[in-house]
Amino acid sequence: MADQLITLSDVATAAGVSLSTASKALNGTDRISQATRDHVRDTAVRLGFRHNALARSFARGRSQTIGVLTHRASNPFTRIVLATVATELGAKEQAILLYDARLGDQDITESVLQLRARRIDGLIVIGTGTSYPTPSLTSRFDVPVIYAFTSTEDPNDVTITSDDTAIGKLAANHLLSKGRRRLAHITAEPHDHAAQRRAASATQALADAGLDWATPVRFGRWREDWGEDAAREVLAEVPDIDGIFCGSDAIARGAERVVRASGRRVPEDVAMIGVDNWEQLMHDQRVTRHLTTIEVGLEEIGRRVAAQLLEPDPEPGTQYVAPQLVIAETV
Amino acid sequence: MADQLITLSDVATAAGVSLSTASKALNGTDRISQATRDHVRDTAVRLGFRHNALARSFARGRSQTIGVLTHRASNPFTRIVLATVATELGAKEQAILLYDARLGDQDITESVLQLRARRIDGLIVIGTGTSYPTPSLTSRFDVPVIYAFTSTEDPNDVTITSDDTAIGKLAANHLLSKGRRRLAHITAEPHDHAAQRRAASATQALADAGLDWATPVRFGRWREDWGEDAAREVLAEVPDIDGIFCGSDAIARGAERVVRASGRRVPEDVAMIGVDNWEQLMHDQRVTRHLTTIEVGLEEIGRRVAAQLLEPDPEPGTQYVAPQLVIAETV
DNA sequence: GCAGGTTGCGAAAGCGGTTTCGCACATCAC
DNA sequence: GTGATGTGCGAAACCGCTTTCGCAACCTGC
DSSP states (O other): OOOOOOHHHHHHHHHOOOHHHHHHHHHSSSOHHHHHHHHHHHHHHTTTTTOHHHHHHHTTOOSSSSEEESOOOTTTTHHHHHHHHHHHHHTTTTTTEETTTTTTTTTTHHHHHHHHTTTOEEEEEEEESSSSOOOOGGGHHHSSSESSSSSSSSSTSSEEEEOOHHHHHHHHHHHHHTTOSSSSEESSTTTOOOHHHHHHHHHHHHHTTOOOSSSSSSOSSSSHHHHHHHHHHHHHHHHTOOOEESSSSHHOOOOOOOOTTTTTTTTTTOOEEEEHHHHHHHHGGGOOSOOOEEOOOOOHHHHHHHHHHHHOOOOOOOOOOOEEOOOSSSO | OOOOOOHHHHHHHTTOOHHHHHHHHHOSSOHHHHHHHHHHHHHHHHHOOOOOHHHHHHTTTTTTTEEEEESTTSSSHHHHHHHHHHHHHHHTTTTEEEEOSSSSSHHHHHHHHHHHHHHHHHHEEEOOOSSOOBBBOOOGOOOOEEEESOBOOTTSEEEEOOHHHHHHHHHHHHHTTOOOOSSEOOOOTTTOOOHHHHHHHHHHHHHHHOOOOSSOOOEEEEHHHHHHHHHHHHHOOOOTTTEESSHHHHHHHHHHHHHHHHHHOTTOOOOOOOOOHHHHHGGGGGSSOOOOOOOOHHHHHHHHHHHHHHHHSSSEEEEEEOEEOOOOSOO
């Protein structure tokens, strides 16, 4: 498969025009008569010509490559955003260059210099969705920088992230709409931004309905076993609890196990709702829905980031992706 | 941040040598005296010079970009391999260009041509791990092609994938080692290669111990609800079953729910083992281990693929990644 | 019939490196 | 002292495309 590839110069010669005319004809730039244009294009097709992307990138000074900075690409949330971004950009002939775990790194400067030497056409910073803000790098590049699933100190940075406030509200209101009134909330660390916002907005939603939690919000960790522990506490304190909003699906998994083990039925006795839509995101089409949950919109974040990055001028500021209620069996 | 970047020519001038000498000094190629070499390098550092990667790629004809072909990048298994590959390659300054869903595409030829026009330095084909073989593309490129998590018709293709035979054996033997003797196996479609091999090798492991399944292998789907259905059947047919090997963690999740709901204890009454290690892979550090399972080694596949691709000549043939037993509560 | 504008195209200068080749000089063996 | 060999460096070609600029030919309007 090492046949010599056709160059633009070959096309020009075959079409009987100059190199520059051939270039312009194929690119649609400059003034070229329709007849010449068609002729050159036909010739190019006939010869099976393709622009050498390397030469083109070099001449144009644009690499067709987008830099991606992550904190830890092994994080499953990060991976979803990353894979989506890679898919979307690949469809647009843009490669990605991933610098993992360099985001929190001391000498991020080195990475910045490397990315600039690579002449990346844009930069995507993917956060973890929980502990923001991320330091702003926008001013260090002369190409567009977009922040995904995080936020920065600079409100003018182009940011696309989840809407934790809407998530909390959505969860609480869904439980309320099903007639549940004795509600509990089990979530992660109190200093985790996502947990904090979801809890605050859910509390507000209850207040708007003239209610309060039947038992104080349980702050703990993003872990299945914390879901178990907290659920035990909740059941002990409020035996007739009729709805639990879990800050994540992992927590919900653990909590559900305890609730069922206690002899209560889900959702008849206790309705349960999580956040993340893991069953969908993680298992692809391989699983049926079991847990009622809220889809944060990670793939949507990835899609929008990719789209915005290729826009001539993306709108500055933060865009929140609306969460989606995913109704299944547990509410 | 639009300061003019330093070129090699600037370095040469500043160091008082020719352009070619500067190039060779920095690259360590050709014969250059140590003194000159050091001097040029010092000058480059002092000026903050970095090679323009675009110019370099162009001149060398190597793009520093690896093509990646997937069937569907939203598949969670694919995403793991993809993210790992991207991480490893990024650390080596290699970008990736992802062409998703073009693998099964009719005119894969178009993608091949595009990738060749891009002058990719190598190609990675990521499969789904279940339905192989993938058509071989090796002969259509003059750069290395590696197949990950799949296999091809050509035994000489460089392939790195999971070891389904070892997985089945490992699972069966682990249950046997815990003294379980009345075993069942619940898995996916009988025509799914992974399911088939795992079932066959587990059956063989039982035979080696002079045993057979207590009830015929249940072939179904890679779904949690299939795990439930099959477990119900198994319990009805063999009430005193004492071990279940589930073909995946999703199946195990469903099966475990049914087993527990029947009043049986896990693992005291029924030991259960899955495959995939999702709790680890999907939740990162966010969850404790609950399900005893087998780690297929997707990240290891990704790491090896990236490493092999950058080797001068990767060894032809198939490499199987050894599965790892992940012991938790359910056995 | 002519100044002024428009249209279509080609020559040539990059883009910023890598790499081949040849030259001058130093070193060596005899 | 001479030829053979080796060493260090620079001139220049080259990678394949984009883009600027200028020139001729062709329109206008008066």
